[in-house]
Amino acid sequence: MTFEHVENVQHVEETAVRRRDAAVRAAVERGLLSEAQPVVALLDTAGIRDSAARLRAAFAAVTDAPVLHAFAVKAAPLVPVLALLNAAGIGAEVASPGELALARAAGVPAERTVLDSPAKTPGELREALDAGIALNADNPQEVARLDALVAGRGALPPLGVRVNPQIGAGSIGALSTATATSKFGVALRDEGAREAVVRMYLDRPWLTRLHTHSGSQGVPLARMVEGVREVYALAEEINAAAGRRQVDTVDIGGGLPVNFASDEESPTYAEYARLLKDAVPGLLDGRYGLVTEFGRSLVAKHGAVLARVEYAKESGSRPIAITHAGVQVATRTVYAPASWPLRIAAYDGAGRPKTGTPVVQDVAGPACFAGDLLAEGRALPPLEQGDVVAALDTGAYYFSNHYGYNSLPRPAVYGYEGGSFALVRAAQSTAEIVAESGGAQADALL
Numbered sequence: 001m002t003f004e005h006v007e008n009v010q011h012v013e014e015t016a017v018r019r020r021d022a023a024v025r026a027a028v029e030r031g032l033l034s035e036a037q038p039v040v041a042l043l044d045t046a047g048i049r050d051s052a053a054r055l056r057a058a059f060a061a062v063t064d065a066p067v068l069h070a071f072a073v074k075a076a077p078l079v080p081v082l083a084l085l086n087a088a089g090i091g092a093e094v095a096s097p098g099e100l101a102l103a104r105a106a107g108v109p110a111e112r113t114v115l116d117s118p119a120k121t122p123g124e125l126r127e128a129l130d131a132g133i134a135l136n137a138d139n140p141q142e143v144a145r146l147d148a149l150v151a152g153r154g155a156l157p158p159l160g161v162r163v164n165p166q167i168g169a170g171s172i173g174a175l176s177t178a179t180a181t182s183k184f185g186v187a188l189r190d191e192g193a194r195e196a197v198v199r200m201y202l203d204r205p206w207l208t209r210l211h212t213h214s215g216s217q218g219v220p221l222a223r224m225v226e227g228v229r230e231v232y233a234l235a236e237e238i239n240a241a242a243g244r245r246q247v248d249t250v251d252i253g254g255g256l257p258v259n260f261a262s263d264e265e266s267p268t269y270a271e272y273a274r275l276l277k278d279a280v281p282g283l284l285d286g287r288y289g290l291v292t293e294f295g296r297s298l299v300a301k302h303g304a305v306l307a308r309v310e311y312a313k314e315s316g317s318r319p320i321a322i323t324h325a326g327v328q329v330a331t332r333t334v335y336a337p338a339s340w341p342l343r344i345a346a347y348d349g350a351g352r353p354k355t356g357t358p359v360v361q362d363v364a365g366p367a368c369f370a371g372d373l374l375a376e377g378r379a380l381p382p383l384e385q386g387d388v389v390a391a392l393d394t395g396a397y398y399f400s401n402h403y404g405y406n407s408l409p410r411p412a413v414y415g416y417e418g419g420s421f422a423l424v425r426a427a428q429s430t431a432e433i434v435a436e437s438g439g440a441q442a443d444a445l446l
């Protein structure tokens with residue numbers, strides 16, 4: 001890394017921090033955060049756009065072949081976010097009828113949409129084929145379903161099979177998709193599996209893609225690269241056996257990890273693309289188109305949850321700030337704090353960064369169970385009633401993936417840019433909670 005590059009990266013990060021601090025201040029001043037709305041989520045629109053541009057540039061620098069970047073919708077299932085990414089040249093990777101509907105509502109075209117899911121129904125498969133949406137079959141039974149569905153059709157969308165290179169786990173078991181016994185894809189190293197996959201392709205000229213996704217947060221880059229290398233080798237093997245370029249596109253999945261420890265964005269897309277270029281040059285020499293499916297790395301660092309400190313108390317001489325952000329917006333952190341620690345930033349009641357000698361304290365949420373903690377034993381400036389805390393790096397898989405414990409409402413989400421806010425998702429109202437909880441059927445069980 002050159003000195004200028006370091007300077008430049010630091011500059012980008014400092015700018016993002018300044019933007020965030022200004023947005024917190026403005027959110028408080030404009031009443032986005034209030035007694036009535038004591039928790040709200042913010043997205044840094046410019047930050048998301050920058051990440052999208054960096055992703056595209058990173059791969060354009062290593063291959064001349066077409067690359068479809070499809071955002072993994074589950075990371076931030078919010079229509080305006082999908083539309084923003086679509087406008088930035090990023091499509092959508094969907095894994096359920098709901099996610100497909102979100103991508104369509106955002107205007108993502110069929111040719112930039114990819115359907116992956118381990119449990120697609122015949123109806124979902126038919127709909128994808130009708131709509132011209134690429135899909136990756138998870139297993140031989142799904143391929144057999146496709147046999148029946150593609151028969152007699154004219155033009156087909158790109159179709160592939162997901163394989164599991166069984167390269168092993170990362171540091172978070174629940175997110176490691178390439179273990180020996182993972183539920184995803186065809187396990188390539190199982191007895192006879194590789195030969196069966198090659199046969200599967202030779203028998204079906206309409207299988208033109210190969211897909212893998214080696215896992216998300218916690219899987220080191222080198223292991224992700226190894227997974228891609230395995231899949232590239234399989235593509236070459238299939239094409240050699242077919243005597244033609246049957247597999248024309250390799251879908252390498254997503255999974256670039258996110259740094260939750262500081263404002264630094266690392267690793268970068270550029271680093272990953274360079275590692276791929278070094279380790280799997282044949283994949284990037286222009287013969288293969290690529291699909292990527294990054295989720296968290298595009299949005300995680302651009303989101304924050306703001307919450308008011310309702311009370312500040314002490315228990316067993318441990319100071320505890322009781323806030324409005326807990327398990328409903330930070331489910332993974334609350335249930336698996338060792339795997340998913342979040343940075344907390346402290347602001348005063350006017351939205352100014354808090355100073356003051358840090359003291360070790362807990363930052364708790366509003367839910368009724370003891371483990372509802374955003375941070376335990378964290379050194380922060382002493383938090384007081386009326387202060388604001390921000391849970392950082394929560395743009396992916398946090399506030400967008402609400403958990404309805406205690407009937408706590410989904411908070412509003414705003415995008416911020418240049419001093420103004422745009423509503424992305426309205427807060428869920430109490431009336432909506434009642435309606436979604438069978439309110440219209442109050443007498444159903446009497």
Ligand SMILES: *Cc1c(COP(=O)(O)O)cnc(C)c1O
Pocket residue numbers: 072074075093116213215216217253254255256293294295296297
């Ligand atoms: C979840 C998922 C992704 C995205 O993973 P990130 O870690 O958010 O980048 C991509 N592809 C598939 C198949 C997935 O299940």
